[in-house]
Amino acid sequence: MEDSAIIELFFARSEEAIKETASKYGRMLKSVALRVLRNMEDAEEAVSDTYMKTWNSIPPTRPNVFSAFLTKITRNISLDMLDKEHAEKRGAGEIPALLDELEECIADNRIPVPGEGMELREILNAFLEGEKPEARKIFVRRYFFGSEVKEIAEFYGLGESKVKMTLARSRERLRKCLEEEGVTV
Amino acid sequence: MITDKNRLLRAIGDIDDKYITEILSEDAQGKQNVVKVPFNQRPVIRNMKYYLPAAAALLIVVACIKSGVFSGMGATSSGGNNAADASPQAAYSPTASADEAACEPMMECDSAMQTDGMISEAASNDKTDNGSVNYLGPDLSEAEVDMINPFTDCGSLAEAERIAGFEFDVPDDLEPDLEAVYRAMDGKLIEVIYFDRGEEIYRIRKGTARDVSGDYNEYSVSVCVDAATWAGELKGYKEGLTNCAVWTDEDGFGYSLTTGAAPIKTDRVCEIIDLLMQ
Numbered sequence: 001m002e003d004s005a006i007i008e009l010f011f012a013r014s015e016e017a018i019k020e021t022a023s024k025y026g027r028m029l030k031s032v033a034l035r036v037l038r039n040m041e042d043a044e045e046a047v048s049d050t051y052m053k054t055w056n057s058i059p060p061t062r063p064n065v066f067s068a069f070l071t072k073i074t075r076n077i078s079l080d081m082l083d084k085e086h087a088e089k090r091g092a093g094e095i096p097a098l099l100d101e102l103e104e105c106i107a108d109n110r111i112p113v114p115g116e117g118m119e120l121r122e123i124l125n126a127f128l129e130g131e132k133p134e135a136r137k138i139f140v141r142r143y144f145f146g147s148e149v150k151e152i153a154e155f156y157g158l159g160e161s162k163v164k165m166t167l168a169r170s171r172e173r174l175r176k177c178l179e180e181e182g183v184t185v
Numbered sequence: 186m187i188t189d190k191n192r193l194l195r196a197i198g199d200i201d202d203k204y205i206t207e208i209l210s211e212d213a214q215g216k217q218n219v220v221k222v223p224f225n226q227r228p229v230i231r232n233m234k235y236y237l238p239a240a241a242a243l244l245i246v247v248a249c250i251k252s253g254v255f256s257g258m259g260a261t262s263s264g265g266n267n268a269a270d271a272s273p274q275a276a277y278s279p280t281a282s283a284d285e286a287a288c289e290p291m292m293e294c295d296s297a298m299q300t301d302g303m304i305s306e307a308a309s310n311d312k313t314d315n316g317s318v319n320y321l322g323p324d325l326s327e328a329e330v331d332m333i334n335p336f337t338d339c340g341s342l343a344e345a346e347r348i349a350g351f352e353f354d355v356p357d358d359l360e361p362d363l364e365a366v367y368r369a370m371d372g373k374l375i376e377v378i379y380f381d382r383g384e385e386i387y388r389i390r391k392g393t394a395r396d397v398s399g400d401y402n403e404y405s406v407s408v409c410v411d412a413a414t415w416a417g418e419l420k421g422y423k424e425g426l427t428n429c430a431v432w433t434d435e436d437g438f439g440y441s442l443t444t445g446a447a448p449i450k451t452d453r454v455c456e457i458i459d460l461l462m463q
Contacts (some may be wrong), residue, residue: 004187011370011399012335028209062399067209068202075198083394095194102193128204137211140204143197158401 008178010058018051019056025067035146036078036095046081075144098143101167105175131170138157138163139170144181171184213417336368342377345369351438353377353391356460360386389461391438398441400429408451414462415440419451427454434462 001020009017010064029050033043050073082095128136138156141147149167153160213243339345348369351373355377363379363386370376374392378385390397404420412431417432426448431441440461442454 007383008335060394060396060399064402065202065206067203071205071209072198076195079195091266094280098194099191102197120192121199123198123203124196125204128200136204137208140200140208144200144205145208151266 003063007058007066009085010055011062019054021051021054021070022047025070028067029070032071032074032145033078036075036101037081042081043078046074046078049077052061053077095146098146101171102143102170105178123177123181124174127174130177131173135166138166202395258350287387311456335370335461337371338374339367339369342375344368345375345377349375349391351371351391351393355389356462356463359457359460387442387444389457390441390443392440393434393438395437395439396431396441397439398429398431398443400441400443402429404428412455412459412462415458417452417458421448423448423453425451430454430458432458432462 001023003011006017006020006024009020029047032045033050034040037043037046039110048069051090053073054070057073061069079095128139131139133155137150140156141152142149147155149160152158153163156163234397240260300457337348339348342353342355344366346369348371350372353375362380363381366378366380367378368378371394372394374389374390374397376390378388380386400420404422406421406424406426408419410417410419415434417430417434420428420429427442427444427450428448429441429443433439440458442457
């Protein structure tokens with residue numbers, strides 16, 4: 001079923017909307033959640049919560065890109081779940097590593113609050129826009145989807161060292177972007 | 186300033202959709218690059234010189250058999266050559282258990298493919314132009330794709346009001362030079378769309394929810410208005426221009442005005458809302 005048709009089902013408050021969403025995107029969303037949570041039960045819970053949040057958001061929200069809309073919700077819910085004690089006990093997958101790596105981008109660990117200069121989201125989008133496609137995709141796979149370096153390397157048929165180097169250079173460029181916008185230093 | 190590196194990770198979760206769909210599309214297409222496999226894990230490739238002639242001969246035999254079968258079956262064969270097509274629902278189950286069975290994580294799939302030293306073809310995945318990605322979803326027949334449109338096209342505003350179950354006071358002279366199209370959602374929503382020579386200028390809605398705009402865009406400019414007869418928010422990308430307005434009345438109905446391709450001056454939007462809320 002086309003995304004627009006599924007969204008119309010949400011607007012019509014038809015429970016078929018959730019069934020169709022699960023049928024079309026359930027596997028993808030579970031994969032996204034699992035990359036963050038590294039626990040099947042938690043991932044399933046995150047996906048179920050995604051459906052519920054989507055149900056509560058549509059209407060009035062009408063997503064431009066339904067797959068991205070769902071993915072963002074799942075990612076946020078998964079990150080929220082990591083904050084909970086039970087998830088921490090099971091380990092947080094790649095997230096601690098991601099945080100350590102991203103810390104390099106924040107020279108003095110300072111990020112502006114909303115309304116203080118250019119929004120962080122805009123800086124990130126401008127940074128991604130300026131990245132070469134390969135570097136951009138590797139960056140998004142690593143820091144949006146939480147994929148392991150090994151996983152990314154295998155997907156693109158690259159060496160792990162190449163992926164690590166690409167990520168390191170991207171982080172350096174992001175650090176400079178943040179600095180130029182007055183975010184750090 | 187906030188000293189929280191988690192914020193950067195969270196902010197990455199709010200990047201533009203296009204960067205996410207770029208990855209989802211790649212995943213849907215499967216691995217397109219050659220996966221490096223140690224030489225000792227390539228028995229098929231090493232022995233290809235033995236297998237190729239046999240495979241070629243087998244293909245020729247299969248092609249001959251198929252050719253004979255299809256010529257004998259005639260036109261009726263195309264309609265019944267796929268049991269799955271005949272019963273698409275068999276591949277689709279909304280239950281959690283079935284979903285679980287179909288939801289083997291991509292990571293595990295990837296690992297399995299790498300172990301085998303094979304390149305995924307992801308034949309059942311699909312990608313559409315609008316960023317929609319179909320992950321091993323069921324192949325639905327055309328009949329199933331057709332769905333019930335929750336909107337009913339109406340010949341007049343009165344008809345739309347009858348379907349929605351509430352009134353929407355739109356002045357007759359609100360847009361005398363534009364063509365108006367009326368639609369309604371049973372018990373929930375009335376929509377009036379104004380066109381100028383086929384091009385949508387804007388649409389207004391009244392509904393039972395507080396925000397009936399259905400507009401998911403993020404705007405950089407937002408102005409809150411608390412007028413005598415209405416209170417709401419006007420949103421756009423530039424000061425003085427509005428792309429989307431949402432407001433409510435004292436009875437709890439939600440209203441919206443969303444523009445077509447071009448934004449409308451905020452002053453004009455306020456005038457329209459004032460006229461609607463008189």
